[in-house]
Amino acid sequence: MTKQVVTRFAPSPTGDLHIGGARTALFNWLYARGRGGKFLLRIEDTDRERYTPAAAAAIITGLQWLGLDWDGDAVSQFEQRARHAAVAHEMLGRGTAYKCFSTQDEIAAFRADKEAAGASYAVFLSPWRDAAPASYPEAPYVIRMKAPRVGETVIADQVQGRVIIRNDTLDDMVVLRSDGTPTYMLAVVVDDHDMGVTHVIRGDDHLNNAARQQMVYDAMGWDIPVWAHIPLIHGPDGKKLSKRHGATAVGDYQLQGYPAAGMRNYLSRLGWSHGDDEFFTSAQAMEWFDFPGIGRAPARLDFKKLENICGQHIAVTENAALLRELTLFLTVSGHLPLTEIQRDRLERGLYCVKDRAKTFAELIDKAEFMLASRPIVADDSAAIMLDPVSRGILRDLTPRLQTAQWTKDALEVILADVAAKYGIGFGKLAAPLRAALAGRTVTPSVYDMMLVIGQAETISRIRDAAA
């Protein structure tokens, strides 16, 4: 047996959980969960200037909503800073890193000179790389990796293949800042190693970084993890995803009523495929997910397809579960919580709307007839008796009207609703609508009439036609 798979998602808490980040998390989650491995979460909060607790919380809630559960507690990278510094100093001792006393101004001047001289690249070459400790000044310093100047570094990537980077394009990256804090390049490697991460699945914007990070693994004699650099998601126009493309935070999708299962399905299918399978559960995705199925080109977001997939997921969701999600959606999106009666009606009537809504928002919209309060009738018990929605729903095995009497009763209430909602006179409506319905060979279903309630246009058309 090979050792257990350990993946991780390591977002930097500088804003909401981005849709692209969510997909990266999803891929890691699928890979680990599909192999009985572990999926860890680490918050890359070493940049204290940009760090906000709110952003970290947003990432947590975003992942929770998507159903991407991680093992153990979320690790704070910042809290590992002492360990990072220790590793930096250990490399110093091993001679694989060195103290650099160059100031920012000196570095900038170095680059400016190179540029002025028409140099093809501006990799900073520190004068302190091979300086004798005796010559060290009493000044702040950073710790830099002593990167190889010749040869090449090979990244064996599961998605991109063998990527070869010339070492002379790699600089002596800073691993420990002058204030003693670690840089990202050091922190990721140390944390991934300490957390036992075996597979690093991340955006391909890190592909070049992998070469730099391998230096640290090598310097410490650690095993290099399996790399898998996945292409980023782009907006519908093919450009890098940004605010102007609309919703980019997963929270936005939750607010718009997209089901998490549909999001997982769509997002996993974006840049990854398993033959012609389009609609599947997360359990299937876990079983199927693997690196060969991942594409190498960035994929564009297609909201229409997202909606379609989400609609399919809503349609197959069990009522109890659907109701739970609907309830959550309602509270999150600022709607009033359902009353006992509304909840009951919704549950019984779900069957007639669940397969025609693409989002929870649309489902609620279509279910308005169930949630709207019934018209006030003199006698309360009579109102309940006359309510065709409740009656029809109670008998959902036979949703079609069975008797003329029932149809008549139903009509009266519906017409009252319509009249109240659209300000159309009750009397003017009753006759034409009744006629329209009676003209059919098939008895109109409760559902048909429910829809009539929600459609003023139809009402007026029927009215006009009959006038």
Next chain:
RNA sequence: GGCCCGUUCGUCUAUCGGUUAGGACAUCUGGUUUUCAACCAGGCAAGAGGGGUUCGACUCCCCUACGGGCUGCCA
């Protein structure tokens, strides 16, 4: 500028040297429908361009174009 990655219908993609280049979403047409939705039938639509390699290239190699990324004491 340098380095790295990418490029099949509008979109997501299948294909892993030999196919009428398949599917899905979108779109269009027809059917069904008292409306919407749903559903049924059908249509349109693709290998960026140029060179090779090969009996044969979407598939392998090179160049160009375009897109993206990296090139920080950001992550």
